[in-house]
Amino acid sequence: MESKLIRKKFLEFFEGKGHQVVPSAPLVMKNDPTLMFTNAGMNQFKDYFLGNKEAQEKRVTDTQKCLRVSGKHNDLEEVGIDTYHHTMFEMLGNWSFGDYFKKEAIAWAWELLTDVYKLPKDRLYVTVFEGDKADGLEFDREAYDIWKTYIEEERIIKASKEDNFWEMGDHGPCGPCSEIHIDLRTEEQIAQKGGKELVNQDHPQVIEIWNLVFIQYNRMVSGELKSLPEKHVDTGMGFERLAMALQGKMSNYDTDVFQPLIQVLEKASSKKYGQTEQTDIAMRVCADHIRAVAFAVADGQLPSNTGAGYVIRRILRRAVRYGYTFLNFREPFMYTLLEVLSEQFTGVFPELVSQKEFIKKVVHEEEASFLKTLEHGLKRLEHIKENLKESKVIDGKTAFELYDTFGFPLDLTSLIARENGLSVDEQGFEQEMQVQKSRSKHAATVEKGDWIVLQDQEEVEFLGYDQLQSTSQIIKYREVTEKKKKQYQIVLDRTPFYAESGGQVGDSGYLEANGQKIQVIDTKKENDLIVHFVTELPKKLDVAFESVVNERKRLLTQNNHSATHLLHAALKQVLGDHVQQKGSLVNDKLLRFDFSHFSKMTEEEIRRVEQLVNEKIRENIILDEQRNVPIEKAKEQGATALFGEKYGEFVRVITFDPNYSVELCGGTHVQATGVIGLFKIVSEGSVAAGVRRIEAVTAIEAEAYVEKQASLLNDLREVLKHPKDIKKALESLVIERQELAKEVESLHQEQVNKLKTYLKTRVTVLHGRNVLIEKVKLPSAEALKKLSFELKSQYSSFFMVLAADIKGKPQISVVISEELTKEAGLNAGKVVRELAKEIKGGGGGQPFFATAGGKDLEGLQKVVEKADDMVNVELAH
Ligand code: SER
Numbered sequence: 001m002e003s004k005l006i007r008k009k010f011l012e013f014f015e016g017k018g019h020q021v022v023p024s025a026p027l028v029m030k031n032d033p034t035l036m037f038t039n040a041g042m043n044q045f046k047d048y049f050l051g052n053k054e055a056q057e058k059r060v061t062d063t064q065k066c067l068r069v070s071g072k073h074n075d076l077e078e079v080g081i082d083t084y085h086h087t088m089f090e091m092l093g094n095w096s097f098g099d100y101f102k103k104e105a106i107a108w109a110w111e112l113l114t115d116v117y118k119l120p121k122d123r124l125y126v127t128v129f130e131g132d133k134a135d136g137l138e139f140d141r142e143a144y145d146i147w148k149t150y151i152e153e154e155r156i157i158k159a160s161k162e163d164n165f166w167e168m169g170d171h172g173p174c175g176p177c178s179e180i181h182i183d184l185r186t187e188e189q190i191a192q193k194g195g196k197e198l199v200n201q202d203h204p205q206v207i208e209i210w211n212l213v214f215i216q217y218n219r220m221v222s223g224e225l226k227s228l229p230e231k232h233v234d235t236g237m238g239f240e241r242l243a244m245a246l247q248g249k250m251s252n253y254d255t256d257v258f259q260p261l262i263q264v265l266e267k268a269s270s271k272k273y274g275q276t277e278q279t280d281i282a283m284r285v286c287a288d289h290i291r292a293v294a295f296a297v298a299d300g301q302l303p304s305n306t307g308a309g310y311v312i313r314r315i316l317r318r319a320v321r322y323g324y325t326f327l328n329f330r331e332p333f334m335y336t337l338l339e340v341l342s343e344q345f346t347g348v349f350p351e352l353v354s355q356k357e358f359i360k361k362v363v364h365e366e367e368a369s370f371l372k373t374l375e376h377g378l379k380r381l382e383h384i385k386e387n388l389k390e391s392k393v394i395d396g397k398t399a400f401e402l403y404d405t406f407g408f409p410l411d412l413t414s415l416i417a418r419e420n421g422l423s424v425d426e427q428g429f430e431q432e433m434q435v436q437k438s439r440s441k442h443a444a445t446v447e448k449g450d451w452i453v454l455q456d457q458e459e460v461e462f463l464g465y466d467q468l469q470s471t472s473q474i475i476k477y478r479e480v481t482e483k484k485k486k487q488y489q490i491v492l493d494r495t496p497f498y499a500e501s502g503g504q505v506g507d508s509g510y511l512e513a514n515g516q517k518i519q520v521i522d523t524k525k526e527n528d529l530i531v532h533f534v535t536e537l538p539k540k541l542d543v544a545f546e547s548v549v550n551e552r553k554r555l556l557t558q559n560n561h562s563a564t565h566l567l568h569a570a571l572k573q574v575l576g577d578h579v580q581q582k583g584s585l586v587n588d589k590l591l592r593f594d595f596s597h598f599s600k601m602t603e604e605e606i607r608r609v610e611q612l613v614n615e616k617i618r619e620n621i622i623l624d625e626q627r628n629v630p631i632e633k634a635k636e637q638g639a640t641a642l643f644g645e646k647y648g649e650f651v652r653v654i655t656f657d658p659n660y661s662v663e664l665c666g667g668t669h670v671q672a673t674g675v676i677g678l679f680k681i682v683s684e685g686s687v688a689a690g691v692r693r694i695e696a697v698t699a700i701e702a703e704a705y706v707e708k709q710a711s712l713l714n715d716l717r718e719v720l721k722h723p724k725d726i727k728k729a730l731e732s733l734v735i736e737r738q739e740l741a742k743e744v745e746s747l748h749q750e751q752v753n754k755l756k757t758y759l760k761t762r763v764t765v766l767h768g769r770n771v772l773i774e775k776v777k778l779p780s781a782e783a784l785k786k787l788s789f790e791l792k793s794q795y796s797s798f799f800m801v802l803a804a805d806i807k808g809k810p811q812i813s814v815v816i817s818e819e820l821t822k823e824a825g826l827n828a829g830k831v832v833r834e835l836a837k838e839i840k841g842g843g844g845g846q847p848f849f850a851t852a853g854g855k856d857l858e859g860l861q862k863v864v865e866k867a868d869d870m871v872n873v874e875l876a877h
Contacts, residue, residue, distance in 0.1 A: 080285030377406030396428015503584030
């Protein structure tokens with residue numbers, strides 16, 4: 001069964017059981033501070049489980065892009081080394097939000113696997129949670145008894161919390177689970193050793209394929225388990241492993257999910273998969289890693305040096321190094337896999353197809369830059385290895401040097417160390433890292449307490465599209481410590497405060513009750529909660545507050561948000577349809593818009609974009625805001641959706657002229673475009689490979705910008721004494737200046753020549769040596785140097801000190817011919833330093849030529865006298 005069909009059958013099966021098929025959430029997480037990437041199918045439903053939000057549909061199913069390379073679920077080290085772990089994989093899932101529970105979940109899983117996919121029952125095993133004393137949890141007898149009706153009891157295995165109690169992270173929704181494992185070994189192998197013994201033993205052919213989680217608890221920050229108001233089902237089946245089972249393969253990489261990629265790698269490296277362990281691992285790593293990188297980039301996460309971006313960079317560098325060392329790739333190669341990859345996902349994940357060129361560009365650039373340092377880094381590592389002698393540990397400092405100078409992520413250094421039977425002092429590395437971090441003052445740790453709930457309420461009402469004030473009650477709050485400073489976060493039952501999202505900054509304002517005013521300094525989202533940041537808690541918490549948004553800031557901000565939509569549409573018209581939004585910031589001062597485009601915009605393009613946007617502003621287009629539009633309908637209207645953005649089933653559509661700008665957007669906007677007043681681009685530049693950035697201003701900021709430019713022009717006009725044509729006046733000034741400069745230069749030369757002739761008459765002979773000590777006036781330091789060298793070339797035994805007044809600044813030049821430096825042991829550098837004291841300055845140079853500058857012009861006379869004394873003493877013998 002082709003993998004495409006396997007996926008389809010799964011979704012159809014659950015659709016048949018009353019489930020709504022929903023799209024995968026983006027791979028890159030937003031609004032969840034506990035996660036960087038989606039690591040499980042249930043992440044996007046976390047709020048339903050916790051009871052923060054009510055699910056519109058009680059049963060849903062999907063295939064979810066997951067990445068397990070950071071945090072609690074991290075498989076990176078295994079990937080490629082084994083044949084069944086991945087960085088990015090698809091998780092097929094079905095969910096019940098307070099609807100069906102264990103009985104149906106188990107029954108349907110069994111039906112799908114054995115009736116639809118027809119997996120042999122005698123190859124299946126199931127595990128059930130045995131209970132845990134520390135958490136006060138009992139053996140899951142309910143699941144056990146249900147399983148008994150489908151499968152022989154000897155195939156049911158009781159397992160511990162480690163394997164059978166599923167948690168998303170350190171805290172959050174969790175519950176006991178029941179896993180389905182399959183034994184894919186040959187009959188002979190099975191005859192030798194029963195499959196039951198190999199379950200949960202990391203055997204590559206006796207593996208878990210499906211996990212049925214019965215979500216019932218919330219793990220608090222304190223570690224305590226709190227029962228959730230309702231019970232839910234969260235199942236996740238590894239798509240690639242299922243493909244292996246159904247296609248009769250022994251490795252995920254032998255399925256049609258990975259083979260097309262492996263074939264490209266075989267061709268490019270002229271090596272065959274299946275010949276040596278090392279090249280096999282390298283091909284598996286590359287085939288796996290390109291998926292993680294490509295999907296992350298498609299969802300808006302570019303490689304970078306921190307956070308989620310660094311995870312992507314690390315993954316790509318790991319692959320590049322495997323390719324370099326074991327497949328002999330010396331040029332970027334990963335990006336070439338995009339062709340096959342995007343084709344594989346046509347009709348499943350359109351973001352890869354429509355952004356193929358962009359992703360290729362990003363990956364290529366990233367590979368090329370790492371390849372520049374990789375070879376040197378590997379050589380350095382080789383050298384380090386040879387010098388280790390007895391010790392088998394690469395110390396933290398060295399690992400840090402590899403990181404800092406050669407761009408080797410720690411896990412790459414550790415991996416290479418392991419390949420060589422060595423290890424890395426990871427703690428030492430972290431210490432070095434901390435030293436660097438505190439040098440750049442980045443270290444800010446945020447500690448959050450548990451929410452303290454004052455009122456049970458499912459959903460928070462956002463009023464901010466229609467009003468900027470309301471009465472509100474606090475439903476929960478918590479204490480947060482950042483950089484040792486205590487702050488509080490508050491959730492209100494209803495709020496006019498817009499929480500930062502879609503690039504638009506959060507509202508600020510205040511809460512007022514009983515004569516006490518509490519400033520709200522920011523508003524952010526945490527999943528679907530609207531969290532207000534305050535510096536102090538109200539004295540009385542359980543009262544009605546007047547919550548008031550800072551109106552001016554909000555209005556200026558929404559000018560910029562609406563202008564961003566007008567800009568986005570204008571860019572597509574002027575530059576082409578390849579323009580995709582890659583980032584956006586909208587605040588009360590400016591808008592910043594990042595988008596995919598491969599070359600610098602010309603002046604003409606910038607002007608056309610500005611003109612188009614201003615035209616739309618003047619048209620005073622009335623905002624058409626539609627809330628709760630079914631997503632399908634919004635797409636029919638041609639609404640622009642952003643990749644990497646999570647959209648629910650119902651969306652908000654913002655239209656400024658249906659033929660111009662239609663976007664899915666949760667932000668706040670102007671009622672009519674005329675309010676924006678004026679739009680002005682202030683800069684255009686590059687931020688990353690294939691990504692351009694425009695910064696622009698609107699309304700009063702645009703006015704201020706234009707005013708500033710105009711007043712600058714006025715000032716110039718004044719300086720130029722009000723010419724008729726200011727440009728012409730400036731041009732002739734520049735030309736005049738060039739001509740004058742030439743004239744001045746020849747005059748200087750003349751002056752120097754005259755001076756030289758005069759100075760030659762001033763040379764005296766002392767003890768058979770030519771001596772010249774003189775005060776002079778010269779136009780530039782350059783002229784002094786030139787003159788010194790010209791004089792020097794005329795005498796073989798020469799001692800010269802010129803004390804020069806250069807446009808009011810004292811400067812000394814000392815020349816001592818080579819012959820004299822040797823004979824008399826004289827050194828121009830030393831002499832000049834001594835003389836410079838007289839002009840309150842310093843300098844230096846070589847033994848035969850040195851200069852010094854100073855502050856005291858009056859001192860030049862003393863320089864001459866001192867030089868005279870020196871010469872009399874030094875040349876006397
Ligand atoms: N949340 C569970 C897992 O990720 C099942 O979906 O394994």
